[in-house]
Amino acid sequence: MKELKFLGLSLLFFGVASAQDVNEAKKAIDAEQYQKAKTILKSLLASSPDEGKNYFLLGDIYLKQTEEDSAAIYFNKGKAVKNNAEYNTIGLGHIDLNDGNIAAAQAKFDAVEKDLKKKDIEQLIYIGRAYINAEKPDYKKAIAVLNKAVAKDQKSAQAHLSLGDAYYGDRNQNEAYKEYRIAYELDNTLLRAKLQLGVITKNTRAAFPEAIKAFDAVIAANPNYGPVYRELAETYYIWGVTNPAKKSEYNTKALGYYEKYMSLTDYSLNSRMRHADFLLLTDDYKALEAEALKMQQMDKVNPRILRYLAYASYENGKYEASSKAMNEWIAKADPKRIIARDYLYLGLANLASSVGQDEKGNTVIKDQATFDAAINNIKKAAETDIAITNEFNAVGQKLFKQKLYGPASVVFGVAITNPEDRNMALDSFFYAYSVYFDHVNKSPEAQKGNIENLKKADAALTKLIEMSPDALDAYLYKAKINRYIQSAESLKTMAEAYDKYIELVTAKGDAEIAKQKKNLIDAYSNAGAYYAVINKAKAIEYFNKTLALDPNDEYVKNELKRLK
Structure with a gap:
């Protein structure tokens, strides 16, 4: 409205x-x-x-x-x-x-x-x-x-x-x-x-062609009536969202109509701000940055301009400029005007500027304080409006690809606190996946203090399995995570998860067995070790299946000799 x-x-x-x-x-x-x-x-x-x-x-x-x-x-x-x-x-x-x-x-x-x-x-x-x-x-x-x-x-x-x-x-x-x-x-x-x-x-019912005819009738009555061109701009923008194949074409039309609207209204600061809002919608960040800089020349006091500058600078790869503008906006603006996206962009800008690569191409944190502040601002975005977590998947995936598993687990962990998370299944898996890789990269001493995180990861996989009972990787990593928890209950859960993983893989046939060979060997040998204590026959069955995949596995050969 x-x-x-x-x-x-x-x-x-x-x-x-x-x-x-x-x-x-x-x-x-x-x-x-x-x-x-x-x-x-x-x-x-x-x-x-x-x-x-x-x-x-x-x-x-x-x-x-x-x-x-x-x-x-x-x-x-x-x-x-x-x-x-x-x-x-x-x-x-x-x-x-x-x-x-x-x-x-x-x-x-x-x-x-x-x-x-x-x-x-x-x-x-x-x-x-x-x-x-x-x-x-x-x-x-x-x-x-x-x-x-x-x-x-x-x-x-x-x-x-x-x-x-x-x-x-x-x-x-x-x-x-x-x-x-x-x-x-x-x-x-x-x-x-x-x-x-x-x-x-x-x-x-997304009746865009009919709407355009209706707006054309307004233009026929008065071609200088500016608001009709704004409506045409918004219509083509929404039409592009619903028809991705035409998005670029319709965005171009939308921006053209918005320029027409501006020419028939005025180029005051408030009009430019409405224009900036539309440029945000259409993802035209080059034009948004140019508009923000023009507005800054007109009014160096209005803090809202800084928000546009921060958003555009980030999207245009100017991370330090984005962070500077956003920090200034948050400091100057009425607190009730700060929105979740502001904190998200500040977090993203700080992430981008605090992470680099070493001489071997490995991801490294260049500035730990800035990096920690980035994660806190991403969390604050979710606290401000939980719906923003629908956009966290891309953030978490980027961190995961950079092998920043601990921070990735934080982002995915916040995302799955939203019961309406549109990426719930994927976020749940990557939360557990990130926790697992973060754990295995810790020192033995640090691993001892990380058991609660492993339990949370296990719970996330339980929910994922409820949503997708045939998810192979969910069972595989549920088993791996419970193996590291190392309690009697968790080892039982490990074996049961491996059992289900084995069942699903073998049901898919030889091609899937060949594809999953390495993971199957781990599943048979680790589950076999558990069953060696409580179910000798099943342990022997699993160890034999391990040798069928890897005849040179000395650990399994020795276990079979011991059991026989």
Whole structure:
């Protein structure tokens, strides 16, 4: 629903002095030309300082651009003037919603509604839109308030448009479509309603060609209506995601349409930030880095630019620059604006800059402190939003390939704490796999203190086997791990896991037996050694099968002599 924030509450403004200027401001806001609208409204404040709606309109633009402090300044000023001051109370209520102060917001909205006259509906629409556009929207409350507005004036196109937005946010596409259609029938100059009909089409069964036709119809009505090109850009981007064969072609189209959108709106800092968000979606990191550097030249204070620079620098292989920018962003930003991906990128940048190779090509940690900080930031990403762990598989795989088994086990171990992990089976195996290789590379003394990690790895393989009962490697490494645990119970588990591994391999026939020869020898000999104590016949069977694969195995020959 973020795109609905582009619909300014201010479109609903009627009947003040300097109407032509106000109408121009309304048109600019609807066209997402926010810088132009700000200029008009600031001029109006100078010429009509007692008109409260003008303060509200300007404050609402700042609120849409997440500049809450600036919005509050205008709302508070507008609340103190003679005319229409109550609109600013609604704006302050919107800020309360953003801040999670629901009771304070409700009190403000109730105070405004209590004093409404019989035909007043604008205030109700603004209250409804505050619920829609809040950082945590409440679409049900918006629907209730906006139905009151429609009941007061069933011919208000703006009321039906906003009700459509509320239903759209509440995932009631049928009601949303009906309200948008009514809004457009009531006012066929209301291109926003026509645009939203196309948006619903786009989101219904991925009907991308039909959506594009709908957007083309908006262009036919007004080729200079900027928001339609943003929707076309997003449509082609999503179409590329769902059709990988066309992704490159559609991304190119998407970026072209977004450039068109920018040319018809403005190149202010906020517009460039929206552009940067889209470049992130389309993975155009070269362009994102260039855009971030342009934004830095425009505003060296806004910390959000540093996030774009950090992301782009990492993807473009500039790891130290990425780390520097991200550390600066985290230090300067409001803590509630820091997201899991920020910590993940910081961790990845630090990993990349702290790992190198020795003269033999082996992976080495160049800076242990930076490396440890990297792992901690990757963990912090998961603590911030567990869903980010769906992306941990690639991180863990890279560490594993670098033979950094301990850190790889940490990354995979965090990933499988997410019950909704999309890579659960693979992450579970590589967690255990990493723990195993980390263990065998430790000193004998260090191995003694690592038993609990081996037990966790064993538990991960148990879950994997539940998900995939025929996974050969799961049984093989369950056996290997339990062999190192070296308890009576673990040795029994080892033998049982080897039994199942042997059963699965031999059932596949000679080709698989030949492929698994080395592992089969280990399985027969280690399981045979266990059964030599409790099941002499089975031990002899397994040792004979070992010799069939490796006639020169002296250990097995000696064991067979002893058993016979």
